[in-house]
Amino acid sequence: MNSPTHDHTHGHKLTRNQALVLGVLEKADGPLSAYSILDLLREDGFRAPLQVYRALDKLRELGLVHRIESLNAFVSCNHPAGQAHGAVAFAICENCGGVTEFSRQDVVKQLADWARSEGFEAHATVIELRGLCEACAKAA
Amino acid sequence: MNSPTHDHTHGHKLTRNQALVLGVLEKADGPLSAYSILDLLREDGFRAPLQVYRALDKLRELGLVHRIESLNAFVSCNHPAGQAHGAVAFAICENCGGVTEFSRQDVVKQLADWARSEGFEAHATVIELRGLCEACAKAA
DNA sequence: CTTGATATGTAATATCATAACGTTTTGCGC
DNA sequence: GCGCAAAACGTTATGATATTACATATCAAG
Numbered sequence: 001m002n003s004p005t006h007d008h009t010h011g012h013k014l015t016r017n018q019a020l021v022l023g024v025l026e027k028a029d030g031p032l033s034a035y036s037i038l039d040l041l042r043e044d045g046f047r048a049p050l051q052v053y054r055a056l057d058k059l060r061e062l063g064l065v066h067r068i069e070s071l072n073a074f075v076s077c078n079h080p081a082g083q084a085h086g087a088v089a090f091a092i093c094e095n096c097g098g099v100t101e102f103s104r105q106d107v108v109k110q111l112a113d114w115a116r117s118e119g120f121e122a123h124a125t126v127i128e129l130r131g132l133c134e135a136c137a138k139a140a
Numbered sequence: 141m142n143s144p145t146h147d148h149t150h151g152h153k154l155t156r157n158q159a160l161v162l163g164v165l166e167k168a169d170g171p172l173s174a175y176s177i178l179d180l181l182r183e184d185g186f187r188a189p190l191q192v193y194r195a196l197d198k199l200r201e202l203g204l205v206h207r208i209e210s211l212n213a214f215v216s217c218n219h220p221a222g223q224a225h226g227a228v229a230f231a232i233c234e235n236c237g238g239v240t241e242f243s244r245q246d247v248v249k250q251l252a253d254w255a256r257s258e259g260f261e262a263h264a265t266v267i268e269l270r271g272l273c274e275a276c277a278k279a280a
Numbered sequence: 281c282t283t284g285a286t287a288t289g290t291a292a293t294a295t296c297a298t299a300a301c302g303t304t305t306t307g308c309g310c
Numbered sequence: 311g312c313g314c315a316a317a318a319c320g321t322t323a324t325g326a327t328a329t330t331a332c333a334t335a336t337c338a339a340g
Contacts, residue, residue, distance in 0.1 A: 015286090015287065015288090015336095017287080017288075018287095033326080033327075034327070034328075035326070035327070047289075047290070048289070048290060048291080049327080049328070049329090050288090050289085050290085050328090050329080050330095051288075051289075051290095053327095053328065053329080054287075054288080055287095058287090069209040069210045069266065069268070070209045070266050072296090072326085072327060072328090089251070089254075091254075091255070091258070091260050091262075093260075094263070100258070100260070102254060104250055104251070104254060106250050107247050107250050107251060110244060110246050110247050110250070111229070111244070111247060111267070111269060114229075114231075114242060114244060115231070115269060115271070118231065118240070118274060119273070119274030119277065119278075120231045120233075120240070120269065120271055120272070120273055120274060120277075121271045121272040121277040122231075122269045122270070122271040123234070123270050123271040123272075124269070124270040124271070125267075125268070125269055125270070126209065126210050126266060126267065126268040126269075126270070127251070127265075127266065127267050128209070128265070128266040129251060129255060129260065129262045129264075129265055129266075130262070130263050130264040130265070130266070131255070131260055131261045131262040131263040131264070132260070132261040132263070133259075133260055134258065134259030134260060137259065137260075137261040138259075155305095155306095155317090155318065155319085157318080157319075158318095173295080173296075174296070174297075175295070175296070187320075187321075188320070188321060188322080189296080189297070189298090190297090190298075190299095190319090190320085190321085191319075191320075191321095193296095193297065193298080194318075194319080195318095198318090212295085212296060212297090212327090281340105282339105282340090283338105283339090283340085284337100284338095284339090285336105285337085285338085285339105286335100286336080286337075286338095287334105287335080287336070287337090288333100288334075288335065288336085289332105289333085289334075289335090290331105290332090290333090290334105291330105291331090291332095292329105292330085292331085293328100293329080293330075293331100294327100294328080294329070294330085295326100295327075295328070295329085296325100296326075296327065296328090297324100297325080297326070297327090298323105298324085298325070298326090299322105299323085299324075299325085300321105300322090300323085300324100301320100301321085301322085301323100302319105302320090302321090303318105303319080303320075303321105304317100304318080304319065304320090305316105305317080305318070305319080306315100306316085306317070306318085307314105307315090307316080307317090308313100308314090308315095308316105309312105309313095309314090310311100310312080310313085310314105
């Protein structure tokens with residue numbers, strides 16, 4: 001037994017590299033680039049970008065991590081543990097870098113409606129709002 | 141007088157570089173990366189990526205070109221000429237590479253509703269569906 | 281214990297984007 | 311026209327992100 005710090009795995013045991021990558025993403029207060037993650041894990045033995053990208057691929061497949069397309073960066077999923085979720089949206093503050101994950105069933109449904117009407121078979125959905133979070137908007 | 145081939149400029153005259161970049165995007169049947177555009181314009185005198193990126197920046201500012209975030213690539217806007225438009229969505233076929241631009245007022249409104257409820261001040265919205273277009277889904 | 285699938289290590293390379301210069305062109309008031 | 315400021319341009323170098331290719335190691339099932 002290897003007593004992991006905690007378990008987000010949906011029953012799927014993470015490897016050491018995967019757990020390390022997920023760990024830094026959970027500790028971070030915003031999205032991290034793959035190369036930032038690499039730098040944070042140098043002292044844990046990481047040497048090459050591919051170690052990060054491979055772990056990220058798996059974590060994304062498990063739904064534990066999301067990629068923010070408009071930032072080329074990654075965040076840990078903050079959904080209640082183990083909750084299956086469909087499409088997710090992000091609000092990205094361009095001032096403080098914070099990312100809020102949210103999910104709107106109505107939006108997802110309407111995009112699905114459009115897809116059905118066009119015969120488009122959707123596999124993944126990207127929804128990202130860029131702007132200012134409440135705190136930064138007030139400060140401005 | 142330099143007789144441009146045609147005018148999508150909303151009254152804003154495009155420079156030679158901007159017109160060349162817009163031209164290749166309009167002729168393309170799908171998104172092009174900045175470096176693909178560069179290669180297509182070598183014989184027109186383009187030598188460096190920055191020439192492409194600068195033209196793209198301006199064209200995006202004018203709303204004539206969109207960036208597909210999940211592809212790091214660019215498409216010309218296919219809206220009826222001169223039509224002001226808010227947020228736009230894209231359906232990207234992972235098989236044939238085709239991109240369909242569409243706009244759903246209901247989706248835009250609901251995202252705006254979410255933003256207002258959270259005090260988030262949205263400046264830009266990214267909506268991209270990845271999947272298979274009707275033709276490719278049938279062929280599969 | 282063998283075997284196949286998954287994960288890993290490492291180097292090299294491909295792809296995407298911008299910084300920092302200086303120069304040229306353009307719009308525009310005079 | 312002339313002078314000026316803003317915008318666009320050209321060029322080199324560099325930074326940032328991501329993948330290919332190949333060898334090795336680990337794990338889980340029969």
